[in-house]
Amino acid sequence: MVYRIDAGWQPSFEQMQDSLYAERFVPCGASQEKAIGWVEPRGEAHAPLVELVAGQLILKLKIETKSVPTSVVNRKAKERGAHIESTTGRRPGKKEMREIKDDVKLSLMPLAFTKETSVWVWIDPKAQWLMLDAGSQAKADEVITMLAKSFVGLGLRLINTQLSPQSAMASWLLAQEAPSGFSVDRECELKAADESKAVVRYVRHALDTDEVKQHVAAGKLPTRLALTWDSRVSLVLTEALQLKKLAFLDAVFEDSSSEKDEGFDADVAIATGELRKLLPDLIEALGGEVV
Secondary structure: OEEEEOOOOOOOHHHHHHHHHOOEOOOOOOOOOEEEEEEOOOOOOOOOOOEEEOOEEEEEEEEEEEOOOHHHHHHHHHHHHHHHHHHHOOOOOHHHHHHHHHHHHHHHHHHOOEEEEEEEEEEEOOOOEEEEOOOOHHHHHHHHHHHHHHOOOOOEEEOOEOOOHHHHHHHHHHHOOOOOOEEEEEEEEEEEOOOOOOEEEEEOOOOOOHHHHHHHHOOEEEEEEEEEEOOOEEEEEEOOOOEEEEEEOHHHHHHOOOOOOOOHHHHHHHHHHHHHHHHHHHHHHOOOEOO
């Protein structure tokens, strides 16, 4: 997901580091359901919480959740309710049963398994872009909330283009011609705008066919379309201007083969280097950015 950073936010590297430490990740406590905070992007203990590689800033947000199956809570609460009824002759009411369920859940929380996820944040200070690798808007909203909490004065907005991705993708499919620098690949999802909400999906299927054109002409609009940029990066563009299934093709690694460094710095340099060139081309293909 691509965001534009509002003008005026230009903290120093040291200021960013200090701000992130205030929201450093701390694992869930025994009775805590969720923990969220910043961790070392490099994955090394006591390393910085923000990394600067080739002029690009990299952050990593960690989210830990603990949950107890609802079926277990309900069963244990039912057993407690039955015990109260058998020993006192009084059946617990709805409010009391809710309190019993809360108590059961709290007592079982220390035994719950934890689930960990993380989201990468890439900031391009020069281009004033911020990108998240969040897979859903809900997850992105969590990250944005933490960014706003950590960095006072940071304003973000989703990139807005003259042409909506949906209308642009529809025109590319109707014309059977991709925008300059791109090629249309073999994956697409079309969805009807009427009450039927009918969906047609093409996977590993040629899209330069009359059948695809007929679907679009009949009102089925693209919600996802696979593209390749400059024979270097493949992706699936969505109607919400999200870039999914990003993959760097062989040409990228051939060009960087002279760089023997492997690991974090090389990965960051390669990924951000390609995307910094891809994004302007994609925005141009969508008619340019609305400022």
